Amino acid sequence: MRIDPIRPVSLRGEVDPDKAGLVLQGVRHSYGGEPVVDGVSLTVGPGELLCLLGPSGCGKTTTLRICAGLEAPTEGEVRVAGMLVADRQSFVPPERRNVGFLFQDYALFPHLSVEENVVFGLEGMPRKKKQERAREVLSQVGMADYIQAYPHTLSGGQQQRVGLARALAPEPKLMLLDEPFSGLDRRLRDQVRDETLHVLKASGVATVMVTHDPEEAMFMADAIALMNRGRIVQMGSPVELYCYPKTAFAARFFGEVNEFAARVGAGGQVETPLGPLDGRGLISGAAATVMVRPEALKLAAIEDGASPDVVGRVLASRMLGRTSLVHLQVETPDGAGLHLHARVPGRYLPPPEERLEVSLDRSLAFVYPAGQD
Known part of the structure; x- marks a missing residue:
């Protein structure tokens, strides 16, 4: 193709x-x-x-x-x-x-060949022109070698291509x-x-x-x-x-988020266990919901003698193919801790109980009014 x-x-x-x-x-x-x-x-x-x-x-x-x-x-x-x-x-x-249509079932006619399925949707041109146009679009979708085949002999992907060719044929x-x-x-x-x-x-x-x-x-x-x-x-x-x-x-629909409650402080800042965030115009004292994408959490080993601002304790690590998912417990002032997920490119599997420095990419952290849909 x-x-x-x-x-x-x-x-x-x-x-x-x-x-x-x-x-x-x-x-x-x-x-x-x-x-x-x-x-x-x-x-x-x-x-x-x-x-x-x-x-x-x-x-x-x-x-x-x-x-x-x-x-x-x-x-x-x-x-x-x-x-x-x-x-x-x-x-x-x-x-x-x-208008051209391509729906879930492709709606190919089982008694017609691939070429005949595409020709069926063409009107107002001579038979030869219909065949030429059908073969042109079948070539575009990589199905030129299957013009005499019938739908039941094709894979699902091949049927989808024929459906696309039929929809595009009338331009x-x-x-x-x-x-x-x-x-x-x-x-x-x-x-x-x-x-x-x-x-x-x-x-x-x-x-x-x-x-x-x-x-x-x-x-x-x-x-x-x-x-x-x-x-x-x-x-x-x-x-x-x-x-x-x-x-x-919108934030939730586009993938996993770490979600937790917070409150807007003086100056419109929201204090969180991951550091301060912009309150996005919410008034001081307002309840807020904070959402942080897992890839916004950056993890690093703690150097000897260092005292990072945010520390996470590893609960579990799982490799998910192209990324690794690290379950963390981040320290909070009340001692309850905050369970977060960090998504890290490639293979990264720190052992349970290891303590890591956690930093935040604030461009992937969002603040909304509490209770907003």
Whole structure:
């Protein structure tokens, strides 16, 4: 399979809405009077891949179905490639939206060959042109040698590639992917999503992908829209969402955090067992929740005669492949101690009871009002 370099794309704020692959403006949708999509607005530029990310029931799949034309919004507007396809007065059906779909089951026709599956989605061109286009996109996804094969003879990863080729064959202005890698095992999933990313980028098509996996979203996306309870709670680049989460929900969703209670002191500083942190504008005396990513904790041997500010006692160490996880008990003024996890690159397995110096990367430590979702 040919791998093309990933091209940079414009960020949402720089995209002309009339030229965008997708624009949602104030989109709402309810089931039985219960809102499941609540005021969603976003723009996806040509060549940009945006991930809708969130827990089950957050509204991300319903949002994708509204983009596809499988659901109609109760309020708001949907535009595809500058064309209004849905609002309160009008609705364009899926087959007229120039949208490609790739869902979890790939929906290949078992009685058609690989080539025939791709040709099936092409309309308005001579048979020979259909075959040429089908073979072109099958070559792009690395399936040119399987044009006469039938779906039941293919692996899950090969079926996914055929599904992608069929979706791209009509040259859609927008691609929609719904958990497309969830049925693959871990090793194959990593390979196929890497290949899919390069194919989508080479095509230049605007893409929206639904996933519940933060790591997958960070791997695939130029931009991530994190959803909860039908709303987008934060939208930005993977770096922005991981390193600058605006809410406690966002911080928790993007991986393990060490979480503990604290209180804002004089001058807006929060005193913690790991040292002072900026209270992020909270008033003096306010209760706060502190969240620290495990990789923010730096561990080092204590030199003879040294008295480090923060000391951690090792409870256990576990190698997790590319990283090691160290369980620590950090000393606190009340003597109760604070149980923390430190994630260290490579193999690092200090024995139980060893005392280590602990320092903090404050860029990966966050403070929120106590009780914030």
